Amino acid sequence: MRVEIKFGGLGGQGIITAGYITAKAAALHDGKESVFTQDYSAEARGGASTSEVVISDKMINYPQVLHADYLVVMSQSAYNDYLHKLKKGGVLIIEEDLVKLDERAKDFKIYKIPATRFAEEIGNPIVANIVMLGFFVAITGVVSKEAMWKSIEERIPKRFLEMNQKAFLKGYEYGMEIVKKEKK
């Protein structure tokens, strides 16, 4: 099964890092195939940042997102620019303090999290992307929790690991609560 994920936000939000960590988690720690690409041209357009991850059990041919199954957006401009990339019925995950939905959102399954607010509570808004990755794992299950954390551990300098672990678990637990409520 080919799964396509697109991350979008602003430069500095760790959008590229989030994509890289996710793709590496799938490839090296979940034993799947994955391809990670980033859009360099978007960065030049004034702060926008986006990355793409394709995950599959088989060899991946076309390396980029054609019709995203999951769209994770952390800025209004990313929502505006990339919503058309999300396939009908796809999962839209938003940073709820930074993204306002419009009528187009009705075509998608929506999950919201105040990732930046949580990150600030933990100690630094810089870990908002890691909160988001925890949330993403809980909601989607595309990458296992263990694989994602291992990939984060490999990417983040040791002295920041504790803060990142808090961020990851915060996002994960927040997501799991939503998932549990849905099941009821």
Added chain:
Amino acid sequence: MKPGYYFWSGDIAAAEGGIFAGCRFYAGYPITPSSEIAERMALRLPQVGGKFIEMEDEIGSIAAIIGASWTGEKAMTATSGPGISLMNENIGLAVMTEVPVVIVNAMRGAPSTGLPTLVGQGDFMQAKWGSHGSYEIISLYPSSVQETFDLMIDAFNYAEKYRVPVIFLLDAMLAHMYEKIYVPSEDSVERIERKKPTKPPGEQLIYEPDDDLIPPMPSIGEGYKIHASGLTHNEKGYPQLTAEAQEKLIRRINDKIRKHAEEIWKVEEYRTEDADIIVVAMGTNARTVKTAVDEARKEGIKAGLLRPITIWPFPYKYIEKYSADYIVAEINYGQIYHKVREYADNKVELLPKMGGELHKPHEILHALRRYKK
């Protein structure tokens, strides 16, 4: 590198593949999308006892690796876009003086500064004809991060074996995209070293070829008189500016590649056996085609993919082999298309893209549907 799985970009794989092949000298001038190769080499070469130099420009970079190769080291550089254009004069020098070097060219949207961060495939013909004169060269082009690593070993082996510069093509997509890659154990691959002279200094002419048309190569400092001239030269290496010397030398440096072409050819044939319509595509663009071929097959269209991995010398026998129609899907306005036309019996269609993105699977599929029987 310890054997095992890594998550690397094409650029990192090109650098690590070079080191794995035995490269211990890199001179370069960074340019997108090849800069990460220089970055990786700057980090890694000192760790393995090699040397990295950031040069003043691309002309100096290729000159430096030619010089390094004469000392017996395996040497490479990497560049892109305007950088490869600047290197072309000295690529001719490497051809003429028969110096093994590997030059990575990560193709981006062009001409001129074009699209620095986005994919292009406009340098196929330049890889072959970029320098002035009539010569043969070897050019390879992978389509995945794994193949980039593996093929870099072949690139160095070919360069050493045939005493020729190898133009290793990447594209901006492959250079920057990350995939899983397996690094094998150090002793699991064959590494070819250039032939060394068997006769002592004084008796060995430095451009005296063996029966395979390839002269053994002494290193500077071993006592041999080395005169490496870009001028037409005799077997001593001294300039001999006559039609006879030109005939002998230029014929030989072409034939040493042409006569070994089949050993150099690498081609991927995917579902071509019974195909009515074969798409010829190279590099990352071939990955799109695979998806389209599978989709077309589901619709009853007998489609296949032919992917030249060796771009030069062009693997023409693979084109001649099939009596199918061909579509050439390349990210330029018609280059390999002309080579395919040269050898195909039937219809050849060009499906061009000017650059900036790969063909989309539906674009290939749309073209294939016209061939439904």
